[in-house]
Amino acid sequence: MRIKKNDTIQIMSGKDQGKSGKVLKVFPDQGRVLVDGLNMVKKHVRPRKQGQKGEVISIPRPLNVSNVLLMCSSCGRGVRIGVREESGTKIRFCRKCQKTL
Numbered sequence: 001m002r003i004k005k006n007d008t009i010q011i012m013s014g015k016d017q018g019k020s021g022k023v024l025k026v027f028p029d030q031g032r033v034l035v036d037g038l039n040m041v042k043k044h045v046r047p048r049k050q051g052q053k054g055e056v057i058s059i060p061r062p063l064n065v066s067n068v069l070l071m072c073s074s075c076g077r078g079v080r081i082g083v084r085e086e087s088g089t090k091i092r093f094c095r096k097c098q099k100t101l
């Protein structure tokens with residue numbers, strides 16, 4: 001997984017194609033990421049207690065990482081990233097402008 005929590009990503013497919021958002025959570029074992037405000041799904045909630053109303057809430061659903069690209073601040077859009085090792089630490093970089101991300 002090259003996407004980490006708090007990354008800003010852009011969605012490349014589906015109904016939110018082209019939109020960007022912040023990664024709230026990653027699910028490495030499923031290869032999915034949860035992005036704030038994107039891939040929203042309406043969920044109907046039943047009243048649990050007496051006097052409480054049932055309502056429709058919108059919640060974000062996890063997206064497959066293969067459908068998202070990391071945003072590059074200099075390119076201003078989602079880009080393919082590469083990983084290289086520099087003095088023992090892995091560094092992600094933009095394949096387009098070589099900027100470290």
Ligand SMILES: [Zn+2]
Binds near residue numbers: 095096098
């Ligand atoms: Zn770039």
